[in-house]
Amino acid sequence: MSARSRGLGARFALVALLAVGAASAEDPAPRFGDGAATFKANCAVCHRATGVGQPGLAPPLLSYPGRYLERPEGRRQLVLTVLYGMFGDILVDEKHYNFKMPEFARLDDATLADVLNFVAFDLSRAPASAVPLAPADIARERALALSGEAVRRHRAEALDAPAP
Numbered sequence: 001m002s003a004r005s006r007g008l009g010a011r012f013a014l015v016a017l018l019a020v021g022a023a024s025a026e027d028p029a030p031r032f033g034d035g036a037a038t039f040k041a042n043c044a045v046c047h048r049a050t051g052v053g054q055p056g057l058a059p060p061l062l063s064y065p066g067r068y069l070e071r072p073e074g075r076r077q078l079v080l081t082v083l084y085g086m087f088g089d090i091l092v093d094e095k096h097y098n099f100k101m102p103e104f105a106r107l108d109d110a111t112l113a114d115v116l117n118f119v120a121f122d123l124s125r126a127p128a129s130a131v132p133l134a135p136a137d138i139a140r141e142r143a144l145a146l147s148g149e150a151v152r153r154h155r156a157e158a159l160d161a162p163a164p
């Protein structure tokens with residue numbers, strides 16, 4: 001075997017390995033695949049690819065986002081978080097996080113709707129009956145100029161609001 005064909009063989013083996021990894025049974029295809037790609041590129045650095053977060057740095061996204069989706073102020077909360085970021089102390093699963101979530105207003109409405117739907121349905125297991133966010137839900141909140149601190153305060157209201 002020449003050095004060249006050995007090199008090619010190694011490359012094929014790597015590609016095969018990656019393909020197997022991507023199709024593993026523990027990793028079912030996400031419902032919002034475009035959102036998954038956006039999440040990986042923009043959010044996973046802090047929240048990790050599986051949404052488990054990092055202690056003291058970024059909260060897990062495995063329970064609240066799915067719950068937000070079922071109430072109007074919660075739906076707005078998800079949108080406000082990506083448009084304006086979030087700043088200040090929050091409590092998630094009995095752990096405090098007090099850091100700065102950056103804003104992602106540069107991403108377009110459809111991209112932000114997809115990434116939030118991926119977070120809420122694929123990571124946070126919103127009930128299948130919940131209505132996904134639409135690009136118009138993002139567009140509607142763009143002109144507010146909120147601070148990350150204001151988004152954090154709205155979070156408390158969104159969580160306290162009675163479920164419909």
Ligand code: HEC
Pocket residue numbers: 039042043044045046047057058059061064065078081082086087088089090092097098099100101102104115116119152155
């Ligand atoms: C630089 C790190 C960082 C990046 C990148 C990041 N986040 Fe965050 N995120 C945070 C932090 C920190 C918080 C909590 C902010 C606080 O303490 O007030 C947060 C909070 C959130 C929340 C609120 C969770 C809750 O319980 O209310 C959501 C939803 C969220 N992030 C989604 C995303 C999405 C979607 C992206 C990518 C588009 C993203 N984040 C990118 C750090 C990050």
